[in-house]
Amino acid sequence: MSYINTTYNSVTRMTGLSGLDVDSLVYQLMQVEKTRLNSVSQSRQLLIWKQEQYREITSALQSFSNEYFNSLKPAMDMRSSSVYNAFAVKYDGKDTNPYFSVTAGSGAKAGSYNISNIVTAKTAKVNGTSAAGNIIGISEDKIGQISSEAGNNVFAVEFNGVKKNIVLSDGLNNIEDLASDLRNKLNDAFGDGKINVILDSGRLEFSTDKTNTLSFSSTMNGGYNSVFNSDLSAGITFTGLNNKFSIKLGNTTKEFSFEAGTSFGNADNLAAAIQNMVDEEFGEGAITVKTENNRIKLESTVPETAVSASAVESDGLKAIGLDGASRSNKLNLSAKIADIMDSFAVPIGLGENQYEISFTINDQTFSFDTRTTSLNDIMATVNSNSAAGVRMSYDSLNNKFTLETKQMGVTARIMASDSEGGFLGAMGLATSNAVTGRDASITFDDGENGEQTITRSTNSFTINGMTFNIQKDFADEVEISVSSDPTKAVELIKGFVEKYNGLLDKINSMLSEKREYSYAPLTDDQREAMKDDEIKKWEEKAKSGLLANDSLLRSIVTSLRNAVVESVEGTGLTLASIGIKSNSWVDKGKLYIDEEKLKNALSENPTEVFSLFTKQSDVLYNTAVTNGSAKNERFRESGLIYRIYDAIQDNIRTTTVGGQRGALLEKAGMTGDRSVLNNMLYSQISSYDDKIAKLNDELIIKENNYYYQFSQLETLINSMNTQSTWLAQQFAY
Template sequence: MSNSLRITGMATGMDTEATIKQMMKPYTMRVDKMKQDRQIVAWRQELYRDILSDTANISKTYFDILKPDTNMLSKNSYAGFDVTAANSIAGESAGVSATTSVGAVAGNYSVNVVNLATAAKVDGAAINESKNSFVGENWKNKTIMFEIGGIQKSITTNDVVPTRDQLILDIKAKLEAKTELAGKINVSQGLGDGIKFSALINDSVKVVSTDVVDEMNNVTGKVINANKYTTKLSDLGIVVGGTLTFDYRDSKGVTKKSNPITVSKDATISQLTDAVNQGTSGAVKLNFSELTGKFSLESLETGSSALLKVTEDGVTGILAKLNLTIPAGGVAPTGVDATVKITPPGTGASEITVTKPRNDFSIDGVNYTLTKSSTINNITVTGNSQKTYDKIKGFIDKYNELVDKINEKTDEKKQYKYLPLTDEQRTAMKEEEIKQWESNAKQGLLKGDSNLENMVNTMRSAFFQSVEGAGISLSEIGLSTSQVISQKGKIMIDETKLKAAIETRGEQVANLFSKQSTTYSSYNSDATSIERNTRNKEQGIFQRINDILQDYTKTTGKKGLLIQKAGIKGDITSLLSVDIIKKDEKINEMIKNLSVRENSYYLKFSKLEVAMNKLNSQSSWLTQQLGGGN
């Protein structure tokens, strides 16, 4: 409504402001009613989102594969054991670590790591060392150009045919005589009889040119203190470029060939290693060490079946420039299998030799990770039902909290006499009074909500329908439904019974909760009722709960029912968000109409003032005329 300052009622003597306010009241009440309706919708959305937040926390904590310690969909979470590993020699670190999964046997294991599994691999020579023989004649009166921090400085050798020792002394003296080069470069004998330059400072130092026979690529050091992010392949002598193609085996043992990987002379060392690693989907790793100045090439897969073959385009000699020597045919030396000798627990148990293509593997519920060849390691597996019990109870507690909250909201009696406060009512109340009033006004807004009631009922059914192939029931492990009517759907735990089941029937307990459907292995929001029923029967309880939460809270693709209703923060497409937007538009329209109506009232009263002024003036004139006649 208008905030203009008006002076009215001077002629009529009427309280125009109060009169118009009273006349406007039926219309302002309609606006207040619409604002109250809008607030109720917003509160309902808040209540839904609060429940959505609780379900999201459950999913993130207990159904996330990236959180193996609490992921209740993995059978490994039900392994009730503690594992310790130690080398038989005091002070020596163990050459193996271990964890357990369902089916492990408690006891002492003796593990002797004979050798680790290795990859197919080629180690290169340092790129800053020459492989050519020293030829003194080539170094007579020759110029060598260095680049330090982007600045180029040169020296010229003596006009005599030097021995290698004389040349080294001569170059050192010339370097020390140059202020820009003094104390920054060392000169020594390289591989083969060549000359090696190495940096004494952290700057990137390069030999950029020389008039020595065959240029810098073969006689002088190639690159000094190479930085993998800034050193270009042209610095290594790759001036043409080309392609590399790799044959390898993936994690499933399938032989694959990469697409040709382009090698550009303008690329950096880092860009080359990234191109190889990404071009083979990580199955081949090209590494470079700034510390040693060496490249290495290896397969991701280890063991005797690991394959690494590299094919150049035939003309560029890229690998030679990297100082990587691949055997004939481009096939790297194959890896070897891990060999380990294990003596399981039990009286009279004998040592068993095991070969595996990888350094991590599982046998009889024990997951081994080999870290080094070593003397005998002692692994102790001890039963610990408390650990698994705590995980199951942790989930049940959060589940019960969610059920309690939903039951409270769907059973809550609505307080009809408490409506959202109008602006006028709010200004007349204290802050604490407003909070208490709104708390009462929010009660019962989700009473009898069919979505929430159906979600709780479906989750309750998920607990007590039998799991095909589990071999155990919920009652057998000490879980039951609360007998208190108000706690419908809440799960109670018999601690003694559950711990006993974990210790004696661990495999069956794991299946009861985490078994996966063999017919329909993944969740599908568009599955038919028959497909859903089949998947549900074959799944463990927590797998079912995960499906139900997705049915109601999924935020991508086909959205869950509660997400469709309330959305997440920032979502304006949900049903309640759309309703709020429409009500906001209606409120704005009504407020504009109020202003127009109020102005029209003031205009009418203004005309009345004008008429009354005119009437008063005529009356005064008439009075004067009558009085003058006497």
């Protein structure tokens, strides 16, 4: 018996009965048959290696682009004018000052300037009043009602995320006793003085530091668990804390309670009492109350109508004067407004059965139904209205709403008024007159034209090539000195050129690498016969030269070289004139820098250098991709940096322009992008996969046929051997 395991077949066979080594014979025959499969598999492997090498180039271009064409890293973005600044700025002889900063751009001039009377631009802003009120509690006439027997001496307090039940003492006779008892219980629960209990004119107030969050809520009466989730074999005695529950039949819910002190000796007696109660409320026979294993169970006798029991809230909050509603010193922004009406410091002016609020901000009217709208909903709606031009926000620390314009300057304004419900007034956001913003301004003296007052609507603006960023108001004079210092720009350009040369080296090395045709991808049988280090060395040879003289890579190199060789329309400089050039054709486009010449160009002619590098064409990139003449026009008009950027994007862009992604992605895809499964090489590899699967099926059939033929041969041989033995036996006599 032998076990046959190949890349295409795995079966168990009975062979060798005739003395023939059938497995060996079939193996040798199949080696010839596998020649075509091996050839297809090797072709597939070559495509996979080519795909990996294309992606290696894609990764190199992407890394270069991320380093030098990244708007999120402005200090390294070669498309930005600021990186070519050949100036250093000092403020009264210091490198920085807290009131403003200046960036001297390509249009700046070295010299001294005096800046004074600095005023920041501001938005128009309306700060609301406190939106949530203090929690006000009980009046003295209710104190005698508080007792454990009544079940109204318990409520929950949550302080900075920690929630605890507060149980009031029995026998409180007056409001002073209640205040003292509350103070002691809250101090014990959360620490001395964390929550203040203040008695004022017969009313109780609870307050805390504005940085804290404090809320009061009801606890749940324990009746539901005591009745429906407990073993009642020992009976039950109700107290004020476990004597209430509700029952729902269909869409109708009723609340039930037992007097504190009521007792039942077993589950059956309690079930009978509850049966009488539900018959009275829902009608006789609508609900059946029964017992199972000393537990109360409910069954509905009404067709297709469910019955259930649930817990109800205790009366603790109501007993201390909060009417059973949860209260907090902070507004619940996600709750429906109708549910938190009592939380506002100034009540919203809605009458009974009135739910609509409406208001106008900068001529835009907003209307809301308080039953379906939360404060978050209002803020989101206001903030998304571009015509209103304001941002509404809530400061949870100070419990205040704020209205602020999205723009700065004197033209920014807020006019806000209520139409119905008084919402803005309650929040302190209504305005009787327009509230306006403020322009930024400075007094600027360049030493030639005297003092000039410069006014702008934002805190960032440019004067004579110098970009000012105003940070604080300041009246006194500050002297700024602008001096030539191209060092930083030179170092950045050097780094850029070095990485550019590295890109060309990498691509050119692949283009010129010799192909080792005698080293084909290894077959499975060959790999099994070799050691790991032998396989590694072999495959290094097999992978070499796969992209030699590749047309796509040649196109990339040509684009990168043309980007820096061709002159830029409308500029009077070339790379060579500022100290950057290629020495000879042998260097295959690599650039070399004369640092001194580059420094002089940046110092003496910064505007032209900037234009040479970053001049922008009026033709958009997407237009140029799909239009040959537009592409040529964009190339002529664009600075060297934009040309290089375009050349890279032409090959690695992940967005579809003109129906196509970048050329490298169309060819080989990119890891992490959907092109990884949608590219030319992937399709070819998939086609080879289909061929390999088909060839494997054919080989299985071929191998099975060989085994069948040898099986027949062995049968004949065995038959002949049997006859021969018989004849020999006959002649022996």
